[in-house]
Amino acid sequence: MSVIERTRPSQETAVREPRITDEHGRRIRVWELVLRYALLLIVLAITVGPFVWQLSTSLKGPTEDIYSSPPTFLPEHPTLHNYKRVADTIPVWDYAFNSLKVASANVVTNCVGSALAGYALARLRYRGRRVATLVFILAMLVPVEGIIIAQFTTMRELGLNNTLIGVVLPGCIGAMNVLLMRNAFLNLPYEIEEAAYVDGANVWQRFLRIALPSVKGTLAVVAIFAFMGAWDDFLWPLIVLSDPSKFTLTIGLNYLHGTFANDERLVAAGTVIAVAPLIALFACLQRYFFRGVGEGAVKG
């Protein structure tokens, strides 16, 4: 009896004792852990709270008070009514489709174009390779905001302003993506390509069958950032598109806000439509997003 009583508490504390350790394998004290979680929750409320509030506003019906003080965080009778109203007010699904077209095109051109050019800079030898590399480095340093008017007049000269092709073209093979791919190819060992050469593989075969499959990770980073960049872009589509039937989602939202600013439920529903696909994409492919930040920051 007494033995059981004596051993049980010690067993329980062994179980209850926080087995949480830091990156060096040392135990973290309980009060520090509580403090950390408290801070984490505060930052969570600040960073994610606004999105949740927007979602909540978009689900509140026309009779519900959205201005109340103290505020009500959850909708009393959640309804999709506002999403239907957005579609009645602006062709929001057409805009979403335009954004999807622009973003998809941007992914394809950036992946193909920067892989090809990156391979040429890293692996092929020819006169002018240094100049070609320099061209991409200089292009990366040019601030887009400083040339946007000239890009607009260039697009007019080509007769491509107010088209989705005009939206895609300037960024369709980003200089930074080319340099990212170049570095990825440079980091591959030569030996495998040597072996392929001995087996009689020509340059295209070596590129497609050997080099390209080895840089899939970097290619995924390029693809994701191309998609996100095109889907989120605002300034350039705002300048190049003037016809409301060709708007992308971001420009459509700006238009919605400009025209129906006082209808918060409506604007909230529109923003949720615009942001939901990207949050879903991010949730699925987080590690590529984080990897892209590291690689981009070092080069940028």
Add this chain to the structure above:
Amino acid sequence: MALSTVSRVRRQLPTSPWLFAAPGLLITGAFILYPFGSTLVNAFTDRRTLIPGHFVGFANFRELWHDEMFWTGLRNSTLYIVGVVPALVVLPLLLALLVQKNIPGITFFRSAFYTPVVASIVVVGLIWVWLLDERGLVNSLLETIGVGRIGFLSDQWLLLFSAMAVTVWKGLGYYMIIYLAALAGVPRELHEAASVDGAGAVRRFFTVTVPAVRSTMVLVGALSSVAAFKVFSEVYLMAGPSGGPAGEDTTLVMLVQRTGTGLTGRVGYASALSVVVFVVTVVLMLLVLRADRKEDS
């Protein structure tokens, strides 16, 4: 022997390198370098969207000098650097320290803190327009705790300050990831040695962490100051296309967009403004690089 194999592998059809590089070079030349050159040329002409221009010498720059809107834009874009950069250098570092330890659920928090980075600036802008509205959530909360309502989006300075806060809010997660990578490279022995010497957490932050990630801080400072100077979307969305009360919140890039686009756009004058944007950007980069080198020696 090995060398000769390498050079053999590198051999290829004489045309193929250019075939590989051509699409990239073509796009970069046509849509980055050519517009850059034509911006420099147009800055010295009176070109308009539909009217080809004539050479006017430095007339655009003289007009700029006397243009009150230009000085407003330059002031706001410069203030933006002052307001945003210190916050974006320090706060993400603290955040990175907070999410660095692998406690349960930390990957969720890291991802969650990154969400604002993923969202479009338009979405972010409109979310905050509603949050900071006269009748929005922030004011509801302020009223509940007895502070009273504040016109964040109606006062010239509060507006600019709110836009800065939004820029910081959206950038936190991005720079947090950069700092996390840098912190992973700080040797654990340094922290242990400092602990043994009796240094507390705050002391260790300043004597161990900050010196170890200093070059990353410079990088973040450079990236965020260039981005801050070119601010457009946040202010455009929160203050409106005309730039708030009497246009007092107009930034330089907003001025470029307003002057140079549309069918009546003054391409020449907008190009002169663009040249200023470009020059300041380059100077900022050089200043930051120089500051880095000075601290090294």
